[in-house]
Amino acid sequence: MGKVLTQNNKRSFSLKNYFSRNPHAKFTAPAMLTMLLLSVIPTLFLAVISLTDYQLGWDFSRTKFVWFENFIRLLSGSDPDFWHSVFISVGFMVAATTLEMAMGFILALVLNSTEFKLKPLVISILIIPLAMTPSIAAQMWKLMFNAEYGIINYFLQALFHIKVVWLSPEMAFWSVLIVDIWQFVPFVTIIVYAGLRSIPQEPYESAAIDGASWWQELWYITIPMMRKLLFLAILFRVIDSLKLFDTAFILTQGGPGNATEFLSLHVFRMANAQNGLIGRAASIAIVLLVIVSVVSMYLIKLQRSEE
Amino acid sequence: MKIRHKKAKKTLRLVFLVLVCCFIILPFLWMIMVSLRNRVDIFNPGNLFITPTIKNYVTIIENNNILKYFMNSIIIAVVTTIVSLVLGSLAAYGFARYDWAKREDRAFWVLSQRFLPPMAVVIPYFLMGAVAGILDTRLLLVICYTTFNIPFTIWMMRGFIEELPFEVEEAAYIDGCTKLQTIRKIILPLVAPGMIATAIFCVINSWNEFVFANFLTSIYAKTVPTSVMMYLSVSGVKWGEMAATGVMSVLPVLIFAVIVQKNMIRGLTFGSVKG
Numbered sequence: 001m002g003k004v005l006t007q008n009n010k011r012s013f014s015l016k017n018y019f020s021r022n023p024h025a026k027f028t029a030p031a032m033l034t035m036l037l038l039s040v041i042p043t044l045f046l047a048v049i050s051l052t053d054y055q056l057g058w059d060f061s062r063t064k065f066v067w068f069e070n071f072i073r074l075l076s077g078s079d080p081d082f083w084h085s086v087f088i089s090v091g092f093m094v095a096a097t098t099l100e101m102a103m104g105f106i107l108a109l110v111l112n113s114t115e116f117k118l119k120p121l122v123i124s125i126l127i128i129p130l131a132m133t134p135s136i137a138a139q140m141w142k143l144m145f146n147a148e149y150g151i152i153n154y155f156l157q158a159l160f161h162i163k164v165v166w167l168s169p170e171m172a173f174w175s176v177l178i179v180d181i182w183q184f185v186p187f188v189t190i191i192v193y194a195g196l197r198s199i200p201q202e203p204y205e206s207a208a209i210d211g212a213s214w215w216q217e218l219w220y221i222t223i224p225m226m227r228k229l230l231f232l233a234i235l236f237r238v239i240d241s242l243k244l245f246d247t248a249f250i251l252t253q254g255g256p257g258n259a260t261e262f263l264s265l266h267v268f269r270m271a272n273a274q275n276g277l278i279g280r281a282a283s284i285a286i287v288l289l290v291i292v293s294v295v296s297m298y299l300i301k302l303q304r305s306e307e
Numbered sequence: 308m309k310i311r312h313k314k315a316k317k318t319l320r321l322v323f324l325v326l327v328c329c330f331i332i333l334p335f336l337w338m339i340m341v342s343l344r345n346r347v348d349i350f351n352p353g354n355l356f357i358t359p360t361i362k363n364y365v366t367i368i369e370n371n372n373i374l375k376y377f378m379n380s381i382i383i384a385v386v387t388t389i390v391s392l393v394l395g396s397l398a399a400y401g402f403a404r405y406d407w408a409k410r411e412d413r414a415f416w417v418l419s420q421r422f423l424p425p426m427a428v429v430i431p432y433f434l435m436g437a438v439a440g441i442l443d444t445r446l447l448l449v450i451c452y453t454t455f456n457i458p459f460t461i462w463m464m465r466g467f468i469e470e471l472p473f474e475v476e477e478a479a480y481i482d483g484c485t486k487l488q489t490i491r492k493i494i495l496p497l498v499a500p501g502m503i504a505t506a507i508f509c510v511i512n513s514w515n516e517f518v519f520a521n522f523l524t525s526i527y528a529k530t531v532p533t534s535v536m537m538y539l540s541v542s543g544v545k546w547g548e549m550a551a552t553g554v555m556s557v558l559p560v561l562i563f564a565v566i567v568q569k570n571m572i573r574g575l576t577f578g579s580v581k582g
Contacts, residue, residue, distance in 0.1 A: 027401030028413070031394040031457050038454040039420055042431035049430065107327060114320045124565065125328045128335050130575065131564040135517040135532040136553040140334045143341065143349075143546050151337060151352040158353070186331060187575055194572050194580075232580055243424040246517045250535065264426035271430060278430060285427035296422045300415055 043289070050283040056276030063279075070283035081258055082284065085266040086291075088173065089242060092262060096180050096241040101234060103181065104188025109218075111189065112196040123193075126186035134183070138250035141179045142167075145251075169259045172252050176260050179247050184240070188233050195229040196222070228303070235299045242292050263288045335557070342550035349546050363551035373534065373552055380530040380556075383445050384513040387452040388506050394453075395460025396502065400490065402461065403468035404476075414465075420458040421577050425518035428454075436523060443524045451519040456509045462578030463508070467501030468494070470581075504567045508574040511560055531556045 019026055050070055054063045074082045111122065129137065144150050145166035156162050166175045203221045212220070223230070245264040248254065254261035254269060261269065267288065271281035341349055343359040367373040402414060432451060436442040471494065479489040495502075520530040531552065538549040564571070572580050 022407060024401040024405035024407055024410075027405075028398040031398035031461060032413075034394055034453065035417070035420060035457055038450060039423060039428065042428050042435065043423075045431040045435065046427065049434070110320050110323060114317060114324065116321065122324060122328055123568070125332050127564050127568065127571065128561065129331060130571075131511065131560045132335065132557050133515045133517075133532050133553070133560070135515075135521075135535050136338075136549075136556055137334060139535045139538075139544075139549055140338045140341075140553065143544070143550075144334060144337060149350040149352060151333075154352045182331065182334070191572055191576065191580060229580055232576055236576060239422045243422075243426070245424075245426050264424060267426050267430075278434070282430050285424075285430055288424050289427045292422055292424055293419070296419060300418070304411070304415070 046282050046285060046289075049279060050286045052279045054279045054282075056271070056273065056278055066279070070280050071286075073280070074283060074287065081261065081266060082287075084258060085261050085263045085284075086287075088260070089244075089263040089291075092173070092177065092180075092244065093238055093241045095177060096184070097234060097237045099177075100181055100184045100188050100237055101230075104185045104233075105192050105230075107185065107189045108192035108196060111193050123190070126190055129183045129186050130190075134246040135250050137183065138179060138247045141175075141182075141247075142251050145175055167252060167256070169256045172256060172259045176244075176248050176251055179251065180241065180244070183247070184237060188237070191229060191233045192226070195226040199225045227306070231299075231303050235296065235303070238299065239292060239296050242288075242295065263291075338550045338553045338557070341546055342554045344547055346547060363547040364555075367548050367551050367555075371534075371537065371548065373531075373555070376529055376531045376534050377555070379445060379528055380514055380532075383448045383452065383528075383530060384510045386445075386449050387456055387513045388509040390449070390453055391456035391460045391509055392502065392506055395457045395505075396464045396498075398457075399461045399464030399468055400494075402465045404473070414462075417458045417461050418577060418579065421455060423454075425516075429518055429522050432519070433523060443526060443528050445528045447523055448519060448528060448530070451523065452513045452516060456512060459509065459512065459577055460505055463505040463573060464498070464501065464578075466573065466578050466581050467498050467505075470501075471497055501570075504570040504574065507563050507567045508570075511563055511574075514556075514560055 051065055051067055052063045053066045053069075054060075073079055077083060111119070144152050147153055147163065147165045147167075150166070152166070153163055156164060165171060199222065203225075204217060207217050207221060243264065244262055245268075248260050248262055248265055249268065252260045254265040263284065267281050267284045269275065270277045270284060275281075342363050343361070344357055345360055345362065348354060348357040402410065432447070433442070436447045441447045475493060475497070476489055479493045484492065514530075515532060516530075517532045521533045521536065524530070524533065534552050535549055538545040538552075567574060
């Protein structure tokens with residue numbers, strides 16, 4: 001009894017000690033511990049599953065450790081769909097980020113250099129794609145993309161007499177990209193526009209005196225002044241386009257065939273009720289996790305080293 | 308000559324903006340229009356002069372039990388927001404007001420939680436939920452949504468707290484307030500607007516979430532974003548009913564978004580940009 005008491009005392013003493021040495025921990029500990037519990041443990045569990053041959057509905061006792069077999073299968077190319085997924089995921093990331101940054105930047109420049117009364121309305125319209133539930137927005141796009149009775153083809157037919165099968169194997173990737181552009185160009189625009197508004201006027205005035213051209217102003221004043229902002233916009237677009245799931249899942253379910261089977265969707269196809277290959281799906285999920293972590297860590301490091 | 312040139316340029320820019328706005332608003336407008344159309348009219352998009360009907364709304368409320376989905380969404384969003392706001396704001400205070408060696412590393416670790424691909428973590432959540440017997444419950448979704456709302460709250464609230472001058476707190480200490488009193492009576496009222504904005508973003512984040520909601524629930528705990536799967540039937544998609552659900556789901560979010568417009572950039576970038 002006495003022994004237990006002293007032990008307890010000792011423990012509470014050291015904990016107290018810890019808090020007095022780290023006064024911030026009193027505030028941060030509850031949230032940090034919750035996050036550790038809710039995201040680190042599942043991630044570790046995912047890593048364990050990826051080393052097994054577990055299938056949906058199996059009893060855990062039936063599961064065997066196959067160690068790195070799942071990963072070897074992926075990397076050796078005996079799952080060609082995997083490399084296809086990696087390829088289109090990365091391709092999508094590059095295309096979406098580049099196009100959205102460029103278009104958003106241009107739109108923000110136009111918005112910034114034009115003064116008119118209805119500007120608040122334009123900003124409100126820009127918010128619509130960001131607030132609209134992605135799965136529902138994707139479903140609306142699916143209706144609009146419909147080859148027979150979609151409104152887009154109706155316009156195209158009326159104006160140019162052409163008909164595009166938007167969700168065909170050749171076009172599906174681009175259709176997903178169009179929806180992504182619709183959703184996230186406003187995101188970039190709003191961020192860049194706010195950045196443009198916050199740049200002081202003086203550098204432009206002295207540049208004007210020195211006779212700088214519009215391009216020089218853009219390249220030597222505007223972009224350097226907004227480095228951090230642009231960087232963060234790129235970071236968010238890169239990661240979110242790698243994670244892409246909702247839009248493609250609703251729009252194409254990864255099809256037709258595997259034309260739009262991005263990594264997230266590949267995970268889904270392995271793990272869904274028909275295949276149920278949870279072990280293999282987990283290994284793909286780990287690959288996705290690694291890609292996302294490496295890219296985000298690299299970008300964050302790059303940004304922090306500049307500060 | 309030069310003035311005319313300038314005017315032409317401005318007109319050109321306005322035309323460009325109008326076109327962009329049309330493109331952006333088209334899916335939203337089309338959703339509202341489809342939700343008011345009869346089944347036949349939906350397959351004839353060119354016909355703009357139709358007699359509007361509220362039949363779709365009546366159907367989803369009476370036959371599809373859509374109100375239950377809304378109930379789930381509301382409960383999950385509110386509970387998640389409260390939990391995240393309490394834990395997150397406390398932590399944000401620690402990050403904003405104390406300086407310790409690894410503070411920025413920890414802060415970026417928190418930010419990195421935002422980058423976890425949901426499709427990767429949904430697998431362990433599914434299995435752990437199955438073992439714990441809480442699959443298809445609101446509780447499980449609350450747990451999942453807290454994982455991305457706590458880091459979000461920390462980054463958002465840290466910014467808001469850092470914007471308060473420390474002198475305000477000091478003055479309170481000098482007047483004899485304890486730490487807890489200071490937080491409750493001085494800081495809380497001052498950061499209240501920021502907290503409300505953060506709360507609204509938490510609600511929007513949870514309201515729109517799809518991956519966890521779709522794969523971790525089957526009957527009882529389904530939320531509004533997953534209802535789109537319900538309208539796929541053998542006889543094709545029930546577009547009208549789907550659009551009606553969409554309108555009901557998107558309108559409250561849009562109203563919320565307009566309220567927090569001032570903090571939009573902060574909310575969109577996880578609090579890492581203070582617009």
